[in-house]
Amino acid sequence: MEIEKPTWGWLEPFEKFGQLGDKNSDYKKVLYGDSITKYSTCTHAAHGMIYALDNTKVWDLYESRAAILMQMRFDGVLGFPGGLVDAGENPAAALNREMIEEINIDTSKHYFDDKDHLVSYLHEEKNLVLHFYTKKVNLTEFRNIERRNLEAKEYGIETFGIIRPPLFTMGDNLRGFPAFLSNQFAGNSKEELLLALCATNIMTKDEIDIAVEAMKKHVQSLQ
Numbered sequence: 258m259e260i261e262k263p264t265w266g267w268l269e270p271f272e273k274f275g276q277l278g279d280k281n282s283d284y285k286k287v288l289y290g291d292s293i294t295k296y297s298t299c300t301h302a303a304h305g306m307i308y309a310l311d312n313t314k315v316w317d318l319y320e321s322r323a324a325i326l327m328q329m330r331f332d333g334v335l336g337f338p339g340g341l342v343d344a345g346e347n348p349a350a351a352l353n354r355e356m357i358e359e360i361n362i363d364t365s366k367h368y369f370d371d372k373d374h375l376v377s378y379l380h381e382e383k384n385l386v387l388h389f390y391t392k393k394v395n396l397t398e399f400r401n402i403e404r405r406n407l408e409a410k411e412y413g414i415e416t417f418g419i420i421r422p423p424l425f426t427m428g429d430n431l432r433g434f435p436a437f438l439s440n441q442f443a444g445n446s447k448e449e450l451l452l453a454l455c456a457t458n459i460m461t462k463d464e465i466d467i468a469v470e471a472m473k474k475h476v477q478s479l480q
């Protein structure tokens with residue numbers, strides 16, 4: 258049976274790369290240099306993770322470790338701020354432009370450059386290259402970045418709110434980080450989050466693997 262298309266809020270004509278259902282294996286890590294030269298005919302996008310280390314003790318139970326900035330996107334899935342790179346534009350410059358539009362970042366204080374690049378991925382079928390950056394700020398700066406977000410040009414249009422992923426895991430081995438990971442994520446932003454948590458030493462590989470297993474078990478139990 259053909260699904261009836263809604264007449265209001267139906268954005269299909271504007272969609273290009275955002276469809277869900279990508280598998281991890283669809284994304285191949287590529288070197289940044291290669292991604293610019295070899296894949297110059299692909300569409301490029303750049304996204305960034307702003308984070309602050311935080312050793313505050315929560316409820317006298319655990320150390321917070323970090324505050325991480327992600328967003329609820331307009332399409333109802335989670336991701337990092339960022340977006341498509343314009344023709345001839347440097348990916349980091351595109352990321353700064355999108356950071357201003359989406360979360361109203363003050364680039365005179367915080368901006369991404371080539372040194373902040375962590376990883377790039379190629380989605381061959383979609384002809385899409387995704388560049389990912391991380392930026393460390395202190396906790397006061399992080400809170401200021403969060404406060405400014407409501408005044409962003411794209412707030413309520415592309416960005417439906419910024420969020421902090423919970424990093425702890427509760428007694429049922431699900432609520433907290435594993436439950437967060439069982440949400441829908443844009444592109445390969447879930448993999449980017451896990452890679453960045455490990456690269457910044459916020460979580461160990463073992464801790465991440467345990468949370469991912471718990472998430473997978475939960476997702477399977479829903480099917």
Ligand SMILES: O=c1[nH]cnc2c1ncn2[C@@H]1O[C@H](COP(=O)(O)OP(=O)(O)O)[C@@H](O)[C@H]1O
Nearest residue numbers: 274275302304336337339340341443444445446
């Ligand atoms: O946080 C992310 N990390 C990795 N890939 C992402 C993320 N957010 C979106 N994407 C992918 O990049 C594509 C373009 O990104 P986005 O939708 O942010 O660009 P736009 O705002 O310029 O349209 C998306 O369709 C999706 O495939």
